[in-house]
Amino acid sequence: GAGVSQSPSNKVTEKGKDVELRCDPISGHTALYWYRQRLGQGLEFLIYFQGNSAPDKSGLPSDRFSAERTGESVSTLTIQRTQQEDSAVYLCASSYGLGSDEQYFGPGTRLTVT
Amino acid sequence: ILNVEQSPQSLHVQEGDSTNFTCSFPSSNFYALHWYRWETAKSPEALFVMTLNGDEKKKGRISATLNTKEGYSYLYIKGSQPEDSATYLCAFIRLDSWGKLQFGAGTQVVVTP
Numbered sequence: 249g250a251g252v253s254q255s256p257s258n259k260v261t262e263k264g265k266d267v268e269l270r271c272d273p274i275s276g277h278t279a280l281y282w283y284r285q286r287l288g289q290g291l292e293f294l295i296y297f298q299g300n301s302a303p304d305k306s307g308l309p310s311d312r313f314s315a316e317r318t319g320e321s322v323s324t325l326t327i328q329r330t331q332q333e334d335s336a337v338y339l340c341a342s343s344y345g346l347g348s349d350e351q352y353f354g355p356g357t358r359l360t361v362t
Numbered sequence: 363i364l365n366v367e368q369s370p371q372s373l374h375v376q377e378g379d380s381t382n383f384t385c386s387f388p389s390s391n392f393y394a395l396h397w398y399r400w401e402t403a404k405s406p407e408a409l410f411v412m413t414l415n416g417d418e419k420k421k422g423r424i425s426a427t428l429n430t431k432e433g434y435s436y437l438y439i440k441g442s443q444p445e446d447s448a449t450y451l452c453a454f455i456r457l458d459s460w461g462k463l464q465f466g467a468g469t470q471v472v473v474t475p
Contacts, residue, residue, distance in 0.1 A: 290468065
């Protein structure tokens, strides 16, 4: 079956522009997560959605970052007024539930802010 | 331990040799520990999810153990093959935050023929 998909795969943007990253989770997965990996650093949690519960936004690094999810499907991560330090690979993952369920990762979006 | 730590940072292994490496995590408020394999140019792939102290899990030549009381997990690769070359990530989940994986920096394993 289809895995987690993300688009675009690569995005180059100028500093100060807004960008939107998209994630399509595996059908039936109630939980969806966003992570990022900046150069030379580990995977950093950003936000997760679980069903109809309020998302856990505790990992978003600033108020320039926001994310939405439509029901139990597509999610978009929006970065406003991009800065060079936002350059990273942004990974999306989904799982049936939280905690003890393994996460399935998408291929990522490589964002470069010039 | 306040964060998730993995050691060593990298390993070079001869094909056929066995190896192991460590993930250390906070011993309080434990809920689950995940192991993922991340090959270059691919997405992270789940290996194990472990929840019980003393858990041992196995997938092919790869196995993992868990000690929640002292806050560590070992990952073992038996008879390493070049296709085992990857970065191995562990991630800790706190009891009060089920959806939030705290990742370690990973152990990069390079298996040479």
